[in-house]
Amino acid sequence: KILIIGAGGQIGSELTFKLRTIYGEENVIASDISYNNESIVNSGLFEIVDAQDYASIKICVEKYNIDTIYLMAAMLSATGEKYPMKAWDLNMSSLFNVLNLARAKFIKKVFWPSSIAVFGPTTPVNYTPQYTVMEPSTVYGITKQVGERWCEYYFNKYNVDVRSLRYPGIISWKTLPGGGTTDYAVEIYHEAIKNNQYECFLKADTELPMMFMDDAIKATINIMQAPDDTIKIRSSYNLAAISFTPESIANSIKQRLPDFKITYNPDYRQEIANSWPKNINDSYARQDWKWKHDFNLDEITEEMLTQLSKNYNQ
Numbered sequence: 146k147i148l149i150i151g152a153g154g155q156i157g158s159e160l161t162f163k164l165r166t167i168y169g170e171e172n173v174i175a176s177d178i179s180y181n182n183e184s185i186v187n188s189g190l191f192e193i194v195d196a197q198d199y200a201s202i203k204i205c206v207e208k209y210n211i212d213t214i215y216l217m218a219a220m221l222s223a224t225g226e227k228y229p230m231k232a233w234d235l236n237m238s239s240l241f242n243v244l245n246l247a248r249a250k251f252i253k254k255v256f257w258p259s260s261i262a263v264f265g266p267t268t269p270v271n272y273t274p275q276y277t278v279m280e281p282s283t284v285y286g287i288t289k290q291v292g293e294r295w296c297e298y299y300f301n302k303y304n305v306d307v308r309s310l311r312y313p314g315i316i317s318w319k320t321l322p323g324g325g326t327t328d329y330a331v332e333i334y335h336e337a338i339k340n341n342q343y344e345c346f347l348k349a350d351t352e353l354p355m356m357f358m359d360d361a362i363k364a365t366i367n368i369m370q371a372p373d374d375t376i377k378i379r380s381s382y383n384l385a386a387i388s389f390t391p392e393s394i395a396n397s398i399k400q401r402l403p404d405f406k407i408t409y410n411p412d413y414r415q416e417i418a419n420s421w422p423k424n425i426n427d428s429y430a431r432q433d434w435k436w437k438h439d440f441n442l443d444e445i446t447e448e449m450l451t452q453l454s455k456n457y458n459q
């Protein structure tokens with residue numbers, strides 16, 4: 146049975162629905178720290194679990210006989226810069242709790258998301274390799290870099306089957322993202338539908354690695370279902386789909402909404418974005434467990450505007 150911790154979040158919520166279609170409603174338990182996300186709470190088996198409390202997770206694991214945990218709870222880059230110690234405490238204690246449950250054999254398998262935020266201003270920005278200089282300058286990035294070290298340590302020392310992906314920015318319409326620097330790429334579609342204009346908090350030419358949610362979910366399921374011996378990297382795999390700038394996503398929107406207007410008013414998140422790569426080399430994921438993405442920018446725009454216009458016109 147599967148437990149998703151942080152099921153109320155942007156990725157956790159879609160992962161919950163997808164895993165239920167694959168493994169059956171009764172085999173996938175959603176959990177979060179609050180009842181905030183009503184669609185998740187009312188969608189099937191749901192428990193309040195505090196990811197920072199080992200006993201809280203263990204009680205849920207024993208209640209449902211869980212053998213696999215997807216740990217999707219974290220404080221993201223932008224919010225993490227406002228509350229550094231909270232970001233450190235949440236992101237690290239939750240990881241240690243889940244890794245220690247696996248080490249104690251209460252569960253068999255773990256998925257833990259890393260991020261392109263592990264890279265920093267001294268990392269090569271173009272086609273960033275799997276193995277390279279990593280001096281992350283955000284607290285969130287630091288937690289992801291050190292989290293990757295611990296995942297690899299628990300695999301090597303205690304044979305814990307933990308698998309991880311360095312997600313790029315993720316674009317989705319079902320659940321709003323929370324506190325990320327790449328959130329502009331979701332907000333812009335909502336604003337395009339509502340107001341036909343958007344004030345972007347990043348500069349026009351800020352190129353960042355991005356991915357549609359369906360691709361991110363596909364990669365997550367792929368790596369978790371891949372045979373053990375195909376997973377050669379136990380820190381975290383580079384994962385890529387496309388890269389674009391606010392200007393290019395605006396131009397993609399204008400093909401559907403010709404009068405759409407974008408303005409630029411960079412804020413503190415510009416410095417975070419400047420510290421990240423422009424695009425990622427994910428050749429290890431493509432060779433080890435046959436990763437490949439499906440959605441390009443215009444297909445993402447088509448899907449986002451179609452789905453969101455339904456939501457707003459209801």
Ligand code: VAH
Nearest residue numbers: 221222260313325326327
């Ligand atoms: C963030 N969406 O912006 C997350 C992600 C690469 C970006 O880690 O913090």
